[in-house]
Amino acid sequence: MSDDVLSVIPADPWWRPGQEAADRAAALAAELAPMLDDDDEVEIDVSWHETVQFVDCYSNLMRITCPLCAGSIDLEWWQEFGDAHEDEGLSTLEVQVPCCSGSTSLEDLRFDWPCGFARFEIAIWNPNRTWFDDDELAALGAALGHPVRQIYAHI
Numbered sequence: 001m002s003d004d005v006l007s008v009i010p011a012d013p014w015w016r017p018g019q020e021a022a023d024r025a026a027a028l029a030a031e032l033a034p035m036l037d038d039d040d041e042v043e044i045d046v047s048w049h050e051t052v053q054f055v056d057c058y059s060n061l062m063r064i065t066c067p068l069c070a071g072s073i074d075l076e077w078w079q080e081f082g083d084a085h086e087d088e089g090l091s092t093l094e095v096q097v098p099c100c101s102g103s104t105s106l107e108d109l110r111f112d113w114p115c116g117f118a119r120f121e122i123a124i125w126n127p128n129r130t131w132f133d134d135d136e137l138a139a140l141g142a143a144l145g146h147p148v149r150q151i152y153a154h155i
Contacts, residue, residue, distance in 0.1 A: 003125060003154075004126055004154055005126075005151075005152075006033065006131075006152050007150065007151040007152075007153065008121070008140055008150055009055055009117075009120065009121050009122075009148060009149055010148060011146065013118050015146055016120040021144050022048075024143040025140055025143040025144040030044055030124075032132060034127070034128045034129060044123065045121075046122050047121045049121075050119070053119070054090070055117065055121055055151045056082070057115050057152060058153045059154045060113035060152060061115065062113065064078055066100060067104055068099075068102040069099055069102065073099055093106040093117060094106075095109075097109075114152070116149050
């Protein structure tokens with residue numbers, strides 16, 4: 001069985017909220033994510049990490065493009081990179097890309113479907129919707145106390 005996960009992360013990968021702000025934003029996310037039926041509540045996981053973690057869109061990822069040369073970045077290279085940093089996270093977002101050997105930030109890679117990097121995440125499992133609209137994202141950011149981005153994963 002597959003799952004869909006709609007994640008909300010801070011726009012700044014290094015930023016983390018306090019508990020009260022996280023609780024407010026998670027409660028709002030629960031309101032905005034409709035239930036599958038009358039008996040099921042949407043499952044929401046709130047996570048804090050010591051290091052920056054990759055927030056993946058999994059099978060939604062179609063391609064990655066380099067911001068320096070506009071070349072394609074091989075998805076196998078990306079998978080190996082992610083596997084190497086899965087347990088300990090990332091201490092820096094700087095990376096040497098394989099396409100042109102240039103140095104750039106992971107945040108600047110162009111992911112086709114959005115992916116992100118964060119030390120904090122609200123993950124809504126099987127939310128019975130896809131993206132939040134701009135007004136909903138702004139409300140989630142206000143509840144959290146920091147602008148947010150969203151990632152939609154199919155696992």
